[in-house]
Amino acid sequence: MTAIAPFYKLEMFGDGAGLAFALALGFGFGFFLERAGFASSRKLTAQFYLFDMSVLKVMFTAIVTAMVGVYVLSTIGLLDFSLIYLIPTFVVPQIVGGLALGIGFVVGGYCPGTSMAAVATGRIDALVYVLGIFAGLTVFAEGFAWFQPWNEMTSLGKTTLPKLLGLPYGMIVAAVVVLAVGAFLLAERVEARFRGAR
């Protein structure tokens, strides 16, 4: 079957329509983030105090849903996986950056996407967090000469787990599904155990 997606990459429409789709997709994203309670810093950070593990549940359910969708659509040939943009892997920067973002998350109460949802629902702490984002971006941009060598360390290029491990795509998809279900079962038990900690 000839791939009919991604539509934009196959030039079915132009940049203007792309921006309109961005608005629509963003609307859906923000709507479900707020529905999940992710415009609330207390709800989000509860993940780290174990009495409400919604962050893990929402994130892994979303990942599994999209992952299985991409797998099915590309396996039957409708979606050309090679045309989907993949962020290149840099091992050390992504370890250090992940740690910094995780610390910033529990200290500040949000991540960049959820802070937007929180500002939209009147959270003043989220607005201050966004000011912090701009401060951080300024530190990074103005200090780029110092950050640059860090940023380009340990490059693996654009690579996926199936390619890296030399295993079939479907097998990794199945493994992630099993892992996610295990994480959900564990999360439910942990929540029940720490419910008194709130």
Next chain:
Amino acid sequence: MNTSTVLRGAPGTGEGARASEASRPAQAFMNPYLAGVGIGLVLLASFVIMGRGLGATGAFSSFQAWIVQMISPEHAEANAVYSDYLGDEHPLLAWLVFLVAGTFVGALVSGLLARRSKLTVEKGPRIGTGARLVLAFVGGTLTAIGAKLALGCTSGQALTGGALLNVGSWIFMLMVFAGGYAVAWFVRRQWT
């Protein structure tokens, strides 16, 4: 402005977020698995329609490059980070800027429909408003530096790359959880 504790004693139910003047209480949050499927379908639609996933930090970077360019075009052009977000088009005509604008409106609509919107500073009962806002600022700063180092945040890396089985995204995601759990004890008075 109400700076009292929201969600006190009722995280996960949305009960505590009710506005005191509202006649009806705020709705409970959606089941997390259902909300996850919703976000996953939006992400899948983004892959199918655009060939790219969701993101947030890039929009902030575009906005910043636009501001710096207005203050000093020479400084913006000379810096590799700002100039990355500057081209022939207006810096705000960027895909992620529109996505994040949509995110704002989507959350606004959802919050209003569920009566969860409220001007407030969210925090636990054991911390003052000033201290909470200082930590919010510090957290935002750290997050931004982390996202720039990692080439993406929770949306652009963890969520999007997670679904594509991107190696760096999975490393990043595990580290986000590790970083959060590592310092949670030190800031526990802010939240619990």
